[in-house]
Every structure is written in structure tokens, then in C-alpha cells.
Amino acid sequence: MHNIRRIREDAAGFDAALARRGLSPVSAGLLALDQRRRASLAAFEQMQAARNALSKRIGEAKARGEDAAPLLAEAAAMGEAIAREEEEAQRLGAELDAALAALPNLPDPEVPDGSGEADNVELRRWGTPRAFSWTPLQHFELGERLGLMDFETAGRIAGARFTVLKGPLARLERALGQFMLDLQTGQGGYIEVSPPLLVREAAVFGTNQLPKFADDLFRTTDGRWLIPTAEVPLTNLVRESVLDEAELPLRVTALTPCFRSEAGAAGRDTRGMLRQHQFMKVELVSITRPEDSEAEHARMTACAEAVLQALGIPYRVVDLCAGDLGFGAARTFDIEAWLPGQGAWREISSCSNCRDFQARRMDARCRAAGRKGTRFVHTLNGSGIAVGRALIAVMENYQEEDGSITIPDVLRPYMGGMSRIGPA
Template sequence: MHDIRLIRDDPQGFDARLSRRGEAPVSDRILAIDARRRAAIHAAEEAQAARNRASKEIGAAKACGDEDEFQRLRRMVADKKDEQARLEEDARTAQAELDDLLLRLPNLPLDEVPDGTSEDDNVEIRRWGTPRSFDFPPKEHFEIAGAAPGLDFATAAKLSGSRFVVMRGAMVTLHRALAQFMVDTHVTRNGLEETWTPVLVRDEAMLGTDKLPKFGDDSYQTTNGWWLIPTSEVTLTYSVAGEILSADRLPIRLTAHTQCFRSEAGSAGKDTTGMLRQHQFEKVEMVSIVRPQDSRAELDRMTGCAEAILEALNLPYRTVVLCTGDMGFGAQRTHDIEVWLPGQDTYREISSCSTTGEFQARRMNARFRPEPDARPEFVHTLNGSGLAVGRCLIAVVENCQQADGAIEIPEVLRPYMRGAGVITAEGALK
């Protein structure tokens, strides 16, 4: 959410920064609503003051026996009460209109973020690993003999429809191994605190982490009002909502392995084959709560944590900075990590790490005290995938496939795979 004071101080500058995200100028509308709200508040306060004065004068008029003045003052008190109530309602209406407008505006990009309108304008900042040269045509994950028995899309469609999968045998073991390896790495090497959170949350948690009101269609809501989380970014970040943290508690670095749920609104026809884009999936999330001066460095640190998982699995990847037109709604700057998928002969996103600055903190009123007696300031929040488990499974299966349909298991995963080094062409662990 945006600071209305900054918009008042520099409306043209606000519009200019917002225009980098393809948004039309909006400061005139914001300031007009704000002026109407402030005028209503001021008028209500004046009505209250006049009512208080009249109330005090009623007693004097009664004591003097001035019945006409007494009745006039009584009418004035009643009129001012009604006027005050009307003005306060006007102020509340204007406040709600202002809040709704501000909540629907995306975050402002950092100056360093490249301008652009689509993913074609993203800027690659590094590349790791060399895609493997196959002596046979590499297949996509669902076509590989060793993976196919464990990826049951037909049963999933019978149970739930499209964009679901039932995993069996070696595939579900590999999926679980990847998640456990990610969590263990983030805890033991990267210093994140493992956390378990609910997957059902209230409106406030979704709004505080910028998923509402604009993107309600992208998530699932139960009939009694809970939301299924699109990612544990929601729960991990909102865990500090409404708090004033002491400076010595920062940084807070959290990780969680959870089920995630997305409606995939707007993705009709995209990645409908296989398990690249699912309604229900698992992700190991990273969230950091930091001081404002530390957030940019923390983004690089978080990105490095995600990259290290891919390097340990020996999966080639590239990291890009998203342009202004491709960034997520709440981001100030985003690093996407794209893993090499030989079956598609391209890089595909497997992690997105972003700093939101104080954008989310304002929405959920999360602050800290730089010093014990200092005025509270908003924290900065960051989030990133560390990694998307299903997409990582796809990358392992495709990059480690063999000519006969077997899949070689990366060395670091074997302790989690009961010591197995291969998934055979029949789908068994060996």
C-alpha cells in the first residue's frame, strides 16, 4: 500500500514512477478523494465543537429562565449531532474509496529495475551450468518411461479435473525427497527457521500480503470465507502483522514446506500437459523480515539460497531481473530463476524472489523500533521460492533421464531415497 503523504508531497513523481508499470496517472483522483475526506473530518470536528459549546450554554439558559434560548440551543445540539453523524459517514465513505483505490495500485519499482512491457524485456544477470548434450532426443517429464508409471493424470482427472496429478511410487518418493532436501538445506546452511503454518487464512492475511482485493480470482475461497493459500508467503509474512518488533529481532528468516493452491486464472491453454502448472502443488517458501536499509542485500542473499539448491542438484539455470512490465503486483524488484528443461529445450521459471519494500508492511501494519525509544518504522518484507517442488521434480527427471528411460538420482538426494541411485525404466527404485 502507498503512503498518502508521499503522494501529497510529490504527485507528479508518484504518477511518473507508476507509469513505469503501465499504469495511468492517478494522483489527481487520489488527492481529490483525500481532500474530500479531510474536509469532511474537519467539518465534523467543527460540528462537534459547536455542539459541545451549545451543550455547555444550555445549562446557563435554563438557569436564567430564558426558555427561547434554551429551546434554540437544544435544537442546535440536535442539528449539530445529525450534521456530525452525516459528515463522519461522508469521511468513512471517502476513506473506504481511497483505501480501495490505493489497495489496487501496484508497488513502485526501484529505479534500478529495467523498463519493459513483457518477459522479452527481462535482463539476464547470470547463468550457471551447461545444458547436457544428449545422444538421444530428450523427452518431457511425462513421456519418460521411468517417470510415467508414477505420474497418474487420468486418475487425478477423475478425482478433480484438469491440472492435477496423482503421484505414485518412485515419483512421490522423489518429490518428498526434494522437499526435505530443500528444507534441510535452508535450515542448516542458510539459517532459516523452519515453520509450519495453516493453509486456510482469513481475508486480512490475504489483503495484508497484497493478494486481495485485486487478485481474488486467482485463489480459492471456501464457503465459510477462508482462503486456501496460493503460497506460504501469505502466512509467513502475515505472522508479524500488527507487531512492533525490536531491532534485535531482525532479520527474521523463515521457511515452510506447504501445499499451495491457485486457480490459474488467465492461464487457459498454457502448459495443460504434464505437471508444470497445477491447481494444487507444493512449494518450499522463504520469507525475510528486515530493516529497510538491509532489504536490497537480503534479496541477493535470498536469490543465492534458491540458486544453491539447483547447483547442489547440478541443474543448469539462469537468473534474470524482471522488467517493470513483468514484475508481480507487490514487488519493487524481482529475480526469477529459470531452470533448464531439456524436454522443452528452454529455461522455465522455478523460483521468483522479490523485495516488496514497505508495501506489504503498510497493509498489515508491521513495524520495528530502530532504537528502544525511537519512533516505529515499517519493516521491509521479502519472499522467494526455495523452490517449487513439482517443477524441481520435472527438472531432475528431464535432466537426469537416460536413453533407456531410466532416471539417475542426483547424489545429494540419495540419502532421502533410501539409498537408491536410479529410478529404472519400469519406475522402480534401485
């Protein structure tokens, strides 16, 4: 959510920042609407002052025993005009808020220029992709040959973009989630939370999925929303609150199912588990003081990288260009794992600094000891990491020529000591 005062102070800079995202100038229209709203508020306040003065005259007339009927009639008419002006000011305020809520966050100055994925900037790599003496299979080929990944049955039960995992492959997915939680709550210092999976509309608005991305979400019959990521309930833990700055940063994590309609993904990744309506993910959320969010962003990204390093999965980190940033992000680092079955880098984690964009929507503030005023916190979120995509990465990177899958050492304690997954 943007601050109209900032736009008043630097309209050209605001438009220039949005232009980096490929958007046309909007400040002139916003400022014109803001001017109308402010004029209506001023008129409303003037009319209230006039009514107060008239009320005083009515009291004085009655005290003198004079006929106050004409003044009372004037007051009644004035009351109706005041009500109309108040309604107009509220309407213009709601229109301005809606216009501001529809605009994405401004990219940080450090964000590289560009219009799409091809313009993202690679920052670093870790690990060396494995050299295979045979043509490696994709995860769905491996899973189906093992008899442990069933898309056909899932389709009969739920439709497209669902999967049934069985036996040790289902256990491997569970093991990955538990391992990630243990790593992030231990080494990462995050507090584990078990949040609601159904949330109110205000919560989804607070983390900027609404109103723009309503078609990407699932809604229940009572008006609640299934979470597309645990970012929604975790970030909203601080909504409508004032935090003591001495308690920041607040770092929380959760392993939850996530639900997405994938409305904009028609025809993309239709085979396999890369893009599902339901999947598991370990989410990382940090709430910080404004001056600490940049360092926290680097720290969060390192915590997500630690998962892949422990698993021995080669990856790279890319700095998303302005045209590829998510709606609420000021800056995003994507972590892309190497998938030998695809012969490609694919996103497995996305860590974003939203600055005060979400905090304004949630009214989440902080206050330093001894200070009177408050300021908006900064919010950050990241995947630590997507469990289903981690499962894909493990399957493809640890596959053997006979179609079996070697289990990474760090996961074997979670697998009852099992070292290999073979055919069912």
C-alpha cells in the first residue's frame, strides 16, 4: 500500500519507479482524486463549524425567548448537506484507497532493470551439477516407474494438478518438511508456528494477494480463503499492533499445505509436481525495524540456501529484475535448483523484502523505547523451502541408472535409516 503523501512530495519519482515495472504514469490521476477528497473533507469541516455556530445562535435565541423555528429549519437543512458531504468524502477516500491498493510495490534502486525472467541477474552458484553416464529422467518418470507417484488416481479423485504419493516417496516428502523445520528452528533461529489454513479477507489483503490475485486463490462458502502460502497468516500475526523495537526482529516459520488455483499457469508444467493446486512448503517470515530489513533479507536467503547445501543440491541465486518482481516485493532473490531431468534451473525458493508495503495494509507498527511516535515495520518472506520442489530436486539429482533413488545422508534419520528407494 502506498502513502499518498509520498506521491505528493515526489510524483515524478513515483511514476519513474513504476515505469521500471512497465507501468504507465498514474500520479496525476491519484493526485487529482486526492485533491477532490481533501476539498470534500475541507468543505465537510467548514460545514460542521458553521452548524456549531448556528447551534450556539439557536441556544442564545431560546434563552432570550425568541422564536428559534427559522434557525432550527436552517440547521435541519444544514444537517442534510453535511451528511451528503461526509458521504462524498468517504466515497472519494475509498476510491483513492482502492486505486492505491491496486498498485504494486516500488522496486528498490538496487533492483536490476529489465522486463522479464531473461533480464534477471545471477548473483552466485553453489555446487556442481552431476555428470550422468545415461540420460537422466524427470521426476514424474522416476515416480511412475517406481509405482510410488500416481497422477491418474489423483486426477480421478481431485482433477488435474494433484498427485498421490505412496510408500517411501510419501515418507520422503514428509522427511523433507521435518528436516527443513528442524534446520530453520535450530540453525536459523526461527520460531515454529502452527497457523490457520483458512483466513479472513482482511488477512489476504494485508499480504497483497487481494484484490489483484483473487483468481489465483480458493475461497470457501463462508467467505474465508485457503492460504496460498503460510506467508499470509504468519505476516498477519502482527497486524493492527504496535511492537516494541527491542523485540525485533521477529522470525517465524511454519510447515503448511498451500493452495493455489494456478489460474495464470494454463499449459505450463502440466506434467508432474512442479505446479500443483496443493503442496507443502516451509515458509519463513521476518518482521524488522526499517533499517534492518536489507541485512535480514540476506540472512533469510542464506537460511533457505542452507537447506539445499545440506541436501547437496546444486543451485544458483538470482536477483529479480524490476519487470519480474512480485506485486508486493521491493526486492527478491530467487533460488533455482538444478533439475537434471529437465536440464534446467527451476525456482525452489523466493525470498522477498516488502519494506513497509504490507505493514501499511495491515497497520503493523513499531516503537522504540522512550519515543512517542511509531513507524511501520518492514516485512520479509521466503520459502525455506518448497517441499514438493525439493522432493523433485532430490529425486532427479539422486537418481540411479536402475531408476532407484539414493536418499541424501541428512534425510536418512527421518527415513528410519533407509538409504535407497526402489520399486514398490
